[in-house]
Amino acid sequence: MEALQDPDKTASEQLAAVLRDRLAEEYGTGTEIVALVRLSGGASRETWSFDAVMPDGTRRPLILKRDPMDRQVDKQFEGVPGGRLAVDRWTEGRLLQLAGEAGAPVPTVPFFLAKDRRTTQGFFSHRMEGEALGRRILREDAYAVARPKLAFQVGHAAARFHGIARDLLPPMRGLPAAGELQHYRTIMDSFHQPHAGFEYGFRWLQERLELAGERYTLNHGDFRNGNILVNGDGLCGVLDWESAHLGNPNSDLGWMCVRSWRYGYHDKVVGGFGDVSELLDGYEAGGGGRIDPAEIYFWQVFGTLRWGILCMILGFTHIDGEQRSIEYAAIGRRAAETEYDLLQLLE
Amino acid sequence: MPTDRPTAAELVEAVREFLADDVAPNVEGQLAFHTRVAINALAIVERTMAQGGAMDAAELARLRELLGQDGDLAELNGALSRAIRAGEMDGKRGALLEHLRQTAQDKIALANPRYLTPRG
Incomplete structure (x- = not known):
């Protein structure tokens, strides 16, 4: 049988040429690119791992995250100018730098990649050792010591990056709580698929908007088990900042409590590894102040509903043809799980 | 719909078994992952x-x-959604929630029944 052409192989040869030129500017002519592989996960962005070997033999383990080469346009929705709240790759890289300076554990971002005719926009980070797969973090013996610390540590980390002064942040989109609620409702309406369960969630949240809290800061936007890097000692990195925006910081804390990232370990509300009290203790220790658990409950409900709408977005990204994908089609049906979770939360 | 066998359901079952028994063991990486996703979709x-x-x-x-x-x-799901949004169901929350929960549970029973069991 004739071997199938591996699309990633061709892509990786082209990328290797781009990287040799770019890394020569940083580490000197003759810098070699070795062990270049595309990491799985994240259909919406490309993440590549490689080592840069400098002329003197020094090895630098690096990660490149860039926009996909084959799809440049993010999904748009009727009545939602600009589409989803998100940032470009340079802003994402800059936010990692700022979060690191603020004392949150994040990979170091040494330099960026400019868009030209050969590549999309991206940024580089130093590759860290650790586990990012949520299921493994919760299950494997190697993280038995780390797990009990994680809820406190993610709270602490969030307090550090929520505390970044607004005037230091790059230009970003954002919405206060009521606006963000309306943002997701408008996206849901754009699909013209009535959804009574989600309507009830919106109604419930709207009646309790005073629980949202008043603060308005940098939000990570996808702060969950699955986007954190963990080693044997505990949290070592907060990853994937592409959904960052300005908003109510409790949103990040509530998102960490959504059932979908507990991977079955439902007795541990925070990421499947801890309790809300530990999360809030860590947040206070990190300088974020004392947060009322009722606010976290509000944002946990909001997060569950938001994840449902995000599942619908991916489902309709397939249905509407922006990206035909069995994976997106299947995720569209995961909205049923969030609807179930939402209605369980609203006892 | 013809009633001749194999029925539509039996054909879907045959495709799912083909993917699970013949394709899945012979592919890896992204293709293996998407094959599992496709098998689950056919099970739905x-x-x-x-x-x-x-x-x-x-x-x-x-x-x-x-x-x-x-x-x-x-039509009725559209009417219920509009009524919830307009606040017209606020007076019958108990009956509303009971209906919504049953409906959600049915959806899960089709989409991912393992979700209803712990560590699913």
């Missing part, structure tokens, strides 16, 4: 063909009772 279709009709009938009966009006499933 099979469960829907087996149980969907009874679930639809029960949902329709609940919606008629709750809204006090007639119509098909799509």
Whole structure:
């Protein structure tokens, strides 16, 4: 049988040429690119791992995250100018730098990649050792010591990056709580698929908007088990900042409590590894102040509903043809799980 | 719909078994992952063909009772969504929640029944 052409192989040869030129500017002519592989996960962005070997033999383990080469346009929705709240790759890289300076554990971002005719926009980070797969973090013996610390540590980390002064942040989109609620409702309406369960969630949240809290800061936007890097000692990195925006910081804390990232370990509300009290203790220790658990409950409900709408977005990204994908089609049906979770939360 | 065998449900089952027994063991990486996703999607279709009709009938009966009006499933779900948004269901939250929970549980029973068991 004739071997199938591996699309990633061709892509990786082209990328290797781009990287040799770019890394020569940083580490000197003759810098070699070795062990270049595309990491799985994240259909919406490309993440590549490689080592840069400098002329003197020094090895630098690096990660490149860039926009996909084959799809440049993010999904748009009727009545939602600009589409989803998100940032470009340079802003994402800059936010990692700022979060690191603020004392949150994040990979170091040494330099960026400019868009030209050969590549999309991206940024580089130093590759860290650790586990990012949520299921493994919760299950494997190697993280038995780390797990009990994680809820406190993610709270602490969030307090550090929520505390970044607004005037230091790059230009970003954002919405206060009521606006963000309306943002997701408008996206849901754009699909013209009535959804009574989600309507009830919106109604419930709207009646309790005073629980949202008043603060308005940098939000990570996808702060969950699955986007954190963990080693044997505990949290070592907060990853994937592409959904960052300005908003109510409790949103990040509530998102960490959504059932979908507990991977079955439902007795541990925070990421499947801890309790809300530990999360809030860590947040206070990190300088974020004392947060009322009722606010976290509000944002946990909001997060569950938001994840449902995000599942619908991916489902309709397939249905509407922006990206035909069995994976997106299947995720569209995961909205049923969030609807179930939402209605369980609203006892 | 013809009633000759293999039925539509039996054909879907045959495709799912082909993917699981013949394709999945011979692919790796992204293709293996997408094969598993495809197998799960076909299992949803099979469960829907087996149980969907009874679930639809029960949902329709609940919606008629709750809204006090007639119509098909799509019409009544649209009417219920608009009524919730307008606050018109605020007075019957107990009955509303009971209906919504049953409907969500049925959806999960089709889409991912393992979700209803711990460590699913």
